[in-house]
Amino acid sequence: MIVFITGATAGFGAAMARTFVRNGHRAIISGRRADRLQALAAELGEAALPLLLDVTDKVSISTALDSIPADWQAIDVLINNAGLALNVAPAHEASLEDWDTMIATNISGLVAMTRALLPAMVARGSGTIINLGSVAGDTPYPGGNVYGATKAFVEQFTLNLRADLVGTGVRATNLAPGLCGGTEFSNVRLKGNDEAAAKVYEGTQPLTAEDIAETAYWIATLPPHINVNRIEMMPTCQGYGPLNIKRKLAT
Template structure:
């Protein structure tokens, strides 16, 4: 795979798994995340030459930093073929009338505005070259709202609408757009949602077999490697133990 892949949120979870899959295919990787130390640890696990990876310490919520990072890429890294908009998070599981304002800011700024900032700075080059692929990581939460999900679900519904809008805006070009929307995936997601409460986070996945980051990366890689005339618009995937955003099997059917 003689392509340059930019992955946001690449320091752990789905982003790190994507780095592994694309590295194994011989792609050149631009890995972006807030935690540079974690990024370097990811690179150490990859069988990849130093010349085939470029690291960026980046908070996608910072529009000026995003613009600077993309515009100052070395020339040999500037022609991005695939953008995986993976950076995202959930904060809290409170009723809207009881929620923390900062949790809302974190989710909206990262999941919606951050995705837009990165896409807006990468996409013009793809359009100019008339090739490229935007892959947005959505969620089942963008299709089904659940109790306490209010703002998080709204941000993922926004990702769904942005992906659909991109496909419309890019008609007439060869730039592809895909939204990969998972259900329950065991990553740092729940730990972040519950502000580091490991015990509460662990309970989310107890008694069932969730998806893994590799499961999602495998689907993303599949979407990215279809023939150029094929665009997979949207993929919804969940573990067998999950039937909807809230209905799961933990050795018996119950609401989680």
């Protein structure tokens, strides 16, 4: 099996690459940070093919895909993992630049990668696309604004892929994690404020990148007649709460 992983330089992507390679498969690992990409490739050996790629740049995508050697081109699994959240400010205070970056990465980049690799899967009559969503795509929360909206797009896009792909042998899954620690996610979201990022996970036992990687591997290696439409994952310390209500005290 050949798996193509975007955003493989850290977090979920790196853990997924290790999981697939450890189980005897080959991984095309892509990302923007060349040093991290080469370090992961050196760790994984000949079973990994590093590909410098920015999912927000269509030229970067086409250039990278054109450089894939012939014996790596029959890609069985695409994992659209590249994505990010930026800031937790309310909508009226949020940065439009942050919003644009999240849309470009979480939506446009995911769509571009899917469109680039999907036709060959359909032509072969097999393949799996795993899109990384989030519980934020289904459950609103203060400060989630555009990030949550991008993940709602991932959910609906994946379901619409399923509608288009019925009978083709190509599968599509939305893998939607909740609270997950041990990655750069909160550090990036909070613009490098490591102390604030650590507090997000304080007193919890969150999911890990390895948990997400094992789930993605399970999805990809199910018998080919099985499609998992959506998996939402949370640690046991996380759950659903009441609606957000702002109260004014009577004077």
